[in-house]
Amino acid sequence: MLAFLLRRVLLLIPTFIGVTLAAFFFIRLLPGDPILLLAGERGITPERYAELATRLGFDRPLYEQYFAYLGNLLSGDLGVSFSTKRPVWDEFFTLFPATLELSLAAIIFAVVLGIPAGVIAAVKRGKAPDHLVMSTALVGYSMPIFWWALLLIIVFSGWLQWTPVSGRISLLYFFPPVTGFMLIDSLISGQRGAFNSAVQHLILPTIVLGTIPLAVIARQTRSAMLEVLGEDYIRTARAKGLSPLRVVGGHALRNALIPVITTIGLQVGVLLAGAILTETIFSWPGIGKWMIDSISRRDYQAVQGGLVMIAIVVMIVNLTVDLLYGLINPRIRHRR
Amino acid sequence: MPLLEIENLTVEFATVNGRFKAVDEVSLTCDRGEILAIVGESGSGKSVSMLALMGLLPWTAKVTADRMSFDGTDLRGLSGRQRRRIVGKNMAMIFQEPMSSLNPCFTVGFQIGEALKVHLGLDRAERRKRTIELLDLVGIPAPEARLKAFPHQLSGGMSQRVMIAMALACKPKLLIADEPTTALDVTIQAQILDLLVDLQREQGMALVLITHDMGVVAETAERVQVQYAGQKVEEQPVAGLFDDPHHPYTAALLAALPERATSRRLPSIPGVVPGQFDRPSGCLFSPRCRYTTERCRERVPHRQGAMAGFALCHYPLVQGRPIGHPAPNRIANAAEEPA
Numbered sequence: 186m187l188a189f190l191l192r193r194v195l196l197l198i199p200t201f202i203g204v205t206l207a208a209f210f211f212i213r214l215l216p217g218d219p220i221l222l223l224a225g226e227r228g229i230t231p232e233r234y235a236e237l238a239t240r241l242g243f244d245r246p247l248y249e250q251y252f253a254y255l256g257n258l259l260s261g262d263l264g265v266s267f268s269t270k271r272p273v274w275d276e277f278f279t280l281f282p283a284t285l286e287l288s289l290a291a292i293i294f295a296v297v298l299g300i301p302a303g304v305i306a307a308v309k310r311g312k313a314p315d316h317l318v319m320s321t322a323l324v325g326y327s328m329p330i331f332w333w334a335l336l337l338i339i340v341f342s343g344w345l346q347w348t349p350v351s352g353r354i355s356l357l358y359f360f361p362p363v364t365g366f367m368l369i370d371s372l373i374s375g376q377r378g379a380f381n382s383a384v385q386h387l388i389l390p391t392i393v394l395g396t397i398p399l400a401v402i403a404r405q406t407r408s409a410m411l412e413v414l415g416e417d418y419i420r421t422a423r424a425k426g427l428s429p430l431r432v433v434g435g436h437a438l439r440n441a442l443i444p445v446i447t448t449i450g451l452q453v454g455v456l457l458a459g460a461i462l463t464e465t466i467f468s469w470p471g472i473g474k475w476m477i478d479s480i481s482r483r484d485y486q487a488v489q490g491g492l493v494m495i496a497i498v499v500m501i502v503n504l505t506v507d508l509l510y511g512l513i514n515p516r517i518r519h520r521r
Numbered sequence: 522m523p524l525l526e527i528e529n530l531t532v533e534f535a536t537v538n539g540r541f542k543a544v545d546e547v548s549l550t551c552d553r554g555e556i557l558a559i560v561g562e563s564g565s566g567k568s569v570s571m572l573a574l575m576g577l578l579p580w581t582a583k584v585t586a587d588r589m590s591f592d593g594t595d596l597r598g599l600s601g602r603q604r605r606r607i608v609g610k611n612m613a614m615i616f617q618e619p620m621s622s623l624n625p626c627f628t629v630g631f632q633i634g635e636a637l638k639v640h641l642g643l644d645r646a647e648r649r650k651r652t653i654e655l656l657d658l659v660g661i662p663a664p665e666a667r668l669k670a671f672p673h674q675l676s677g678g679m680s681q682r683v684m685i686a687m688a689l690a691c692k693p694k695l696l697i698a699d700e701p702t703t704a705l706d707v708t709i710q711a712q713i714l715d716l717l718v719d720l721q722r723e724q725g726m727a728l729v730l731i732t733h734d735m736g737v738v739a740e741t742a743e744r745v746q747v748q749y750a751g752q753k754v755e756e757q758p759v760a761g762l763f764d765d766p767h768h769p770y771t772a773a774l775l776a777a778l779p780e781r782a783t784s785r786r787l788p789s790i791p792g793v794v795p796g797q798f799d800r801p802s803g804c805l806f807s808p809r810c811r812y813t814t815e816r817c818r819e820r821v822p823h824r825q826g827a828m829a830g831f832a833l834c835h836y837p838l839v840q841g842r843p844i845g846h847p848a849p850n851r852i853a854n855a856a857e858e859p860a
């Protein structure tokens with residue numbers, strides 16, 4: 186198990202270098218000059234431009250800039266955002282809890298609905314519940330996020346007036362962030378109605394962001410369950426006289442979860458990509474929205490730093506999934 | 522009254538190519554404490570008939586029987602819940618592939634303890650104690666250390682011992698062993714077989730032993746039932762069966778035993794058991810039988826009486842001679858050197 190983890194960690198090194206390369210060159214390949222964009226309509230004198238370029242290091246060759254960036258990264262320095270003048274590191278940690286809260290809510294939504302739906306579809310294979318789950322999953326999977334969000338907003342916010350359309354909490358409430366998680370902070374604040382408001386704001390973005398993972402998890406659970414249900418040990422479990430609940434929910438699901446957990450881990454990357462769009466649609470002040478804004482401002486430092494941090498988060502999640510995978514699968518746990 | 526009584530059990534599978542009768546009017550009885558062997562080549566419906574008894578067939582199977590009673594209970598039309606009170610408790614089964622029959626995600630201790638919990642309601646400490654007892658009973662060394670073992674840490678023989686311990690957990694009255702040694706190394710096979718027979722005696726339970734190995738039958742069973750292509754073709758006490766087989770299929774199986782072989786090559790019956798698409802009309806064994814006549818190909822044979830081992834044959838053998846056969850001598854001569 187330790188060797189297994191060590192191998193996984195070593196594999197992260199080339200991935201990490203790849204991400205820094207991609208982040209560094211991606212933003213520089215976009216047309217548009219950050220200094221001109223920063224100056225805006227007022228314009229800028231050539232002397233001032235040259236001075237800024239020197240200070241930011243833009244006058245040096247690209248590879249030098251890249252190695253400077255990499256060196257700073259390794260010493261834990263993400264630089265300072267051009268546009269906000271705040272350290273990128275601070276920006277990231279101010280905004281990250283919002284994204285984390287939304288992503289966690291979305292993945293919980295997807296898992297809590299997706300696994301039971303997949304199990305039911307597998308057990309009722311070929312019958313109405315199976316068709317229902319599978320066709321819903323197909324629709325959910327192929328629905329464009331933007332369109333799906335609009336549809337939900339029109340129905341739940343427009344017609345039914347059940348949910349707000351933007352932000353994390355109603356403007357009526359204000360309290361200092363403690364954990365950065367709105368659900369928790371609103372509870373701590375003790376202000377009446379604050380928690381409810383936070384929940385209401387979370388619902389639509391959660392559904393929008395969680396729909397694709399939900400569809401993927403349901404389908405993966407179904408196929409894993411179908412495979413497992415045909416195994417000899419399921420026959421043994423039934424031969425013991427166990428109830429269908431124990432056979433399906435205990436013996437079968439436990440084995441089917443092994444591939445499903447891998448799928449869930451892979452969905453985290455998809456989720457962060459989806460978060461960018463979802464946060465923009467719902468004006469959710471998180472990493473996704475920050476990245477979009479920073480890209481449009483050609484804020485090199487923010488984009489370079491932010492993308493690397495996102496990549497690190499994905500790596501940590503994947504490592505955790507590997508660990509979890511080892512815990513649930515004794516064959517890996519005992520492998521040397 | 523026998524412990525197990527099955528009359529005219531028929532199992533039909535709904536397949537994409539239509540219905541397929543995997544078990545065709547098989548009758549079977551087994552007394553308390555008796556060892557009954559069911560023999561026949563692969564595809565004879567041995568497993569399917571016992572899985573039908575246990576209620577373990579998939580939903581594509583349609584099971585019918587004129588009688589199916591166990592320990593005085595009619596098993597037909599029992600609800601799932603009622604059947605689960607019997608299955609795994611009074612009637613248990615072990616399978617051909619011990620390695621894949623254990624759940625890879627749970628420890629040995631958990632998997633054995635589960636039956637104790639569900640059927641006997643034992644608490645954690647009692648389960649642990651009884652599980653250790655059971656592992657000891659099936660000859661697993663250091664049983665306490667084995668409780669925490671996972672199936673992938675066990676060899677095939679060990680896995681089958683664990684399966685046996687699991688099956689014996691609630692002291693069943695009947696144990697069905699479906700080719701319990703087929704997947705094991707030859708040296709382990711004998712050990713497992715001896716263990717089963719010893720346990721059967723000790724515990725006084727009935728044992729239905731499914732096998733395709735006549736050698737195993739000779740060593741263990743008291744009574745033998747021969748199955749071919751889903752039908753019961755003969756039934757006899759073991760001594761009688763070996764002395765004087767009445768059905769040509771039984772005779773052919775015996776002739777194929779290595780120690781009875783006259784030539785160096787391991788003999789076997791030419792051809793295979795007919796499956797869904799090549800069922801002959803008349804006698805199902807006719808494409809492979811040495812004594813086949815027109816009548817065999819056209820007419821389904823009747824079942825003979827007890828004197829002829831209930832053989833399903835037009836010309837049951839008596840001392841190797843087909844009774845009523847139109848040309849017994851010609852066959853008998855040809856029999857010396859089979860094609």
Ligand SMILES: Nc1ncnc2c1ncn2[C@@H]1O[C@H](COP(=O)(O)OP(=O)(O)O)[C@@H](O)[C@H]1O
Pocket residue numbers: 534536541543561562563564565566567568569570579581796797
């Ligand atoms: N689930 C199933 N669906 C369709 N046919 C099956 C199924 N299970 C077994 N059979 C068929 O039933 C016949 C008898 O199988 P089985 O009882 O396993 O034979 P044996 O145990 O004697 O080797 C075989 O032809 C097999 O292909």
Ligand code: SF4
Pocket residue numbers: 768769770804805806807808810811812813814817822833834835836837
């Ligand atoms: S009925 Fe004919 S073909 Fe069938 S077993 Fe008897 S002799 Fe052979």
Ligand SMILES: [Mg+2]
Pocket residue numbers: 567568569699700
């Ligand atoms: Mg079989």
